[in-house]
Amino acid sequence: xxxxxxxxxxxxxxxxxxxxxxxxxxxxxxxxxxxxxxxxxxxxxxxxxxxxxxxxxxxxxxxxxxxxxxxxxxxxxxxxxxxxxxxxxxxxxxxxxxxxxxxxxxxxxxxxxxxxxxxxxxxxxxxxxxxxxxxxxxxxxxxxxxxxxxxxxxxxxxxxxxxxxxxxxxxxxxxxxxxxxxxxxxxxxxxxxxxxxxxxxxxxxxxxxxxxxxxxxxxxxxxxxxxxxxxxxxxxxxxxxxxxxxxxxxxxxxxxxxxxxxxxxxxxxxxxxxxxxxxxxxxxxxxxxxxxxxxxxxxxxxxxxxxxxxx
Amino acid sequence: xxxxxxxxxxxxxxxxxxxxxxxxxxxxxxxxxxxxxxxxxxxxxxxxxxxxxxxxxxxxxxxxxxxxxxxxxxxxxxxxxxxxxxxxxxxxxxxxxxxxxxxxxxxxxxxxxxxxxxxxxxxxxxxxxxxxxxxxxxxxxxxxxxxxxxxxxxxxxxxxxxxxxxxxxxxxxxxxxxxxxxxxxxxxxxxxxxxxxxxxxxxxxxxxxxxxxxxxxxxxxxxxxxxxxxxxxxxxxxxxxxxxxxxxxxxxxxxxxxxxxxxxxxxxxxxx
Numbered sequence: 001x002x003x004x005x006x007x008x009x010x011x012x013x014x015x016x017x018x019x020x021x022x023x024x025x026x027x028x029x030x031x032x033x034x035x036x037x038x039x040x041x042x043x044x045x046x047x048x049x050x051x052x053x054x055x056x057x058x059x060x061x062x063x064x065x066x067x068x069x070x071x072x073x074x075x076x077x078x079x080x081x082x083x084x085x086x087x088x089x090x091x092x093x094x095x096x097x098x099x100x101x102x103x104x105x106x107x108x109x110x111x112x113x114x115x116x117x118x119x120x121x122x123x124x125x126x127x128x129x130x131x132x133x134x135x136x137x138x139x140x141x142x143x144x145x146x147x148x149x150x151x152x153x154x155x156x157x158x159x160x161x162x163x164x165x166x167x168x169x170x171x172x173x174x175x176x177x178x179x180x181x182x183x184x185x186x187x188x189x190x191x192x193x194x195x196x197x198x199x200x201x202x203x204x205x206x207x208x209x210x211x212x213x214x215x216x217x218x219x220x221x222x223x224x225x226x227x228x229x230x231x232x233x234x235x236x237x238x239x240x241x242x243x244x245x246x247x248x249x250x251x252x253x254x255x256x257x258x259x260x261x262x263x264x265x266x267x268x269x270x271x272x273x274x275x276x277x278x279x280x281x282x283x284x285x286x287x288x289x290x291x292x293x294x295x296x297x298x299x300x301x302x303x304x305x306x307x308x309x310x311x
Numbered sequence: 312x313x314x315x316x317x318x319x320x321x322x323x324x325x326x327x328x329x330x331x332x333x334x335x336x337x338x339x340x341x342x343x344x345x346x347x348x349x350x351x352x353x354x355x356x357x358x359x360x361x362x363x364x365x366x367x368x369x370x371x372x373x374x375x376x377x378x379x380x381x382x383x384x385x386x387x388x389x390x391x392x393x394x395x396x397x398x399x400x401x402x403x404x405x406x407x408x409x410x411x412x413x414x415x416x417x418x419x420x421x422x423x424x425x426x427x428x429x430x431x432x433x434x435x436x437x438x439x440x441x442x443x444x445x446x447x448x449x450x451x452x453x454x455x456x457x458x459x460x461x462x463x464x465x466x467x468x469x470x471x472x473x474x475x476x477x478x479x480x481x482x483x484x485x486x487x488x489x490x491x492x493x494x495x496x497x498x499x500x501x502x503x504x505x506x507x508x509x510x511x512x513x514x515x516x517x518x519x520x521x522x523x524x525x526x527x528x529x530x531x532x533x534x535x536x537x538x539x540x541x542x543x544x545x546x547x548x549x550x551x552x553x554x555x556x557x558x559x560x561x562x563x564x565x566x567x568x569x570x571x572x573x574x575x576x577x578x579x580x581x582x583x
Contacts, residue, residue: 039481062488133478155436156477165477196477197437197446198414201321208344 010173011164013246017056018281019078023048030300031081031309032088034111034292035068035102037095040132040160041246042067044075045289046086050297052118052275054079055286060132064095072101084311088296092288094133103308106295108288109138109149115291116244117144119282121271125238128228128257128265129287130247132160135228137235144291150235156196158227160246163253165196166220169203170213181217181252188215190222199223221252228253229260242266248284315368316560317350317384318393318553319375321414322441323526324349325556326357328368329564336361337553346380354383372563374555376414376434388562390555391419391430396565397558398522399425401548406518409537409545410555411508411527413441418512431514437476439507441527446476447500450483451493455530458497462532465498470506479503497532505536512541522546524554 025031028048036043038060046054056074060067068091072083083089083101091099092111099105108131116127122142129136134153138146156162167174188211193199199220206216224247243265247253258264268284270276299305313335318325324342328335338357343349358365365383373381374393388396394408399421408419416439417432433439437446448458469491473479479500486496504527512521521543527533528551538545548554 039478062485133481154474156475161477161481194435195437196475197442198435205344 008171008173010167010171012059013174015056015058015074016281016283017054017074017077019054020052020280022278023051023053025053025079025081025085030297031086032293032296032300033072033075033086033090033101034289034294034296035072035089035091035099036093036108036111036288036292037064037068037071037091037099038093038132038288039095040164041285042071042093042095043286043289044068044071045286045293046075046079046081047290047293047297050294052280052290054081055283055289057283057285060095064098065100067095068099068101082311085309087307087309088300088305089308090292090296092292103305106292109136109146109151111288111291111295112136112244113138113140113146113291114144114294115287115289116140116242118290118294119244119271119284119287120240120242120266123240124242124266126235126241127287128232128241128243130158130160130228130243130245132246135159135231137232137237139235139238148235150231152231157194157199158224158231162196162199162224163247163250165200166203169200170207170216172213172217175249177217177221178250178252178254180214181221182255184212184214184218187222188219190226191219193223194227217252221250222256224253225256225260228257232261237261237263239263240266243268244284244287246285312564313363313368314560314563315354315371316393316556316558316563317354317371317373317375317378317381318555318559319346319350319373319377319380320412320555321376323413323552324353324375325553326353327553327556327560328357328361328363329557329560331564334557337550337556339552342377346377347382350381370563370566372559372566374559386563386566388559390415391417391427393555393558393562394419394524395421395425395427395558396561397554397556398524398548400557400561402520402522402546404520405522405546407512407516407521409508409512409521409523410525411439411441411523411533412525416440416508416511418508418515420516420518429515431511433507433511438474438479439504439511441525443476443479443504443507444500444527444530444533446480447483450480451487451496451500453493453497458500459530459532461494461497462501463535465492465494467495467498468502469495469499471499471503473503498536501530501532501536502540505533505540508537509540517541517543519543520546522548524548524551526552528552
């Protein structure tokens with residue numbers, strides 16, 4: 001298939017990884033990992049004695065097993081750990097059954113709930129997760145247990161792909177859209193189409209009419225916030241209300257969603273103050289993988305799983 | 312009496328000029344962004360080719376998603392009524408009209424007189440419209456004509472799991488990576504859109520004869536998939552994309568003549 005040469009891929013956000021400099025894993029007892037293979041991105045997280053140790057956040061390729069391997073490799077890259085040192089690994093996400101290094105898989109709803117509880121604390125009651133190709137609203141208890149949820153994974157509207165398609169269309173890097181959507185004189189009406197494909201035609205029409213780009217971004221972010229609202233309205237949103245997934249990084253959508261809902265979302269910072277003080281990165285896309293790694297730790301502690309460590 | 316029917320659709324404008332019992336001329340052009348202009352240009356082009364002037368046309372009835380862009384219309388008619396009126400004229404035994412255009416898929420159940428009894432529309436979601444096929448053709452790197460031919464050469468009856476055209480594009484890409492043949496992918500695409508269209512049709516109710524119109528009715532691969540999904544025969548007129556315009560023209564004629572057929576024609580509103 002001939003590759004379309006693009007000078008820049010506006011939807012391609014940078015891949016990142018990190019290791020916790022404060023932990024000596026060789027002196028630890030239990031090492032667990034979570035690998036969240038989504039349709040758009042893959043995250044691998046390593047927890048050492050239940051503490052946040054390392055992560056890799058990558059783009060999913062055409063193949064789930066290879067994406068998992070790449071994600072895990074990237075998470076381990078800055079460490080001197082190897083896969084064989086890991087006691088237990090849990091796969092989650094769309095490609096969870098194809099994670100070669102996982103001992104079992106757990107659904108992403110459960111993992112996201114647990115991960116959000118770790119990241120944002122036990123006061124969390126409603127989680128909005130926008131993934132690459134789906135959008136979920138989850139109500140949880142103080143332990144991060146799922147009480148009920150709503151999910152759209154059939155329609156691109158209100159998903160990360162919807163934002164990526166837009167970024168590609170207007171030739172603006174996806175991470176610039178949020179900030180630029182506020183650099184406007186007045187908030188325009190939202191794009192009227194729910195459907196991403198029809199919205200694309202609408203956007204092309206606006207571009208042709210010479211509407212300023214930032215205004216078009218504002219209109220699109222509004223439309224997306226509105227779409228998420230429709231999902232959230234089918235669940236009762238309870239505070240503390242948090243957002244996970246890639247879209248949490250888009251203030252353009254988040255702020256407009258807060259306005260429409262009349263509920264503020266929690267700040268995108270760690271619940272544990274020490275983590276903030278130590279400067280641990282807070283990446284909202286990691287919730288699923290964090291939750292999976294925590295489940296692994298819990299299963300081992302409860303004797304419901306056996307260590308698979310080889311080295 | 313010469314009348315005109317103008318169908319201003321999401322993608323294309325179609326115009327039909329008729330005199331009692333006779334189609335005198337027709338034409339089509341992309342609607343584009345400046346819809347009113349596209350209509351004016353096409354209308355003048357079609358009339359010019361026929362050696363007619365605007366004053367020779369006694370009534371102009373417009374239909375389609377952007378019908379109101381026809382500044383010179385003397386009346387308007389709904390898409391469903393236009394479809395019904397156009398089809399019943401050519402196919403007296405038609406009871407169901409399925410119209411799949413660029414941005415809408417609809418199904419109309421008619422009485423033997425061509426009255427709209429029930430209808431169902433999908434206009435919110437690109438899947439189940441011509442836009443879906445365009446998007447999938449792009450992902451397959453073929454033209455919309457080619458995807459139709461490819462479908463007929465398929466040897467497997469695969470399906471696309473994605474309901475959505477955006478996700479469908481990713482799925483097509485992974486099918487290509489899995490080395491599935493283009494004809495088989497094309498068939499999967501047609502099965503997907505046929506499935507969506509058939510769902511809409513079942514809501515309105517299906518009864519023989521089923522007539523398929525709209526731009527997608529020119530796609531042989533789609534027609535084949537639709538017939539199989541409905542497990543019914545589907546009649547396709549020549550120039551199926553002109554049926555809306557033809558129906559609007561027939562409505563214009565009926566409003567002028569006094570054969571007692573009741574149709575809903577809205578009198579011209581002020582277009583600002």
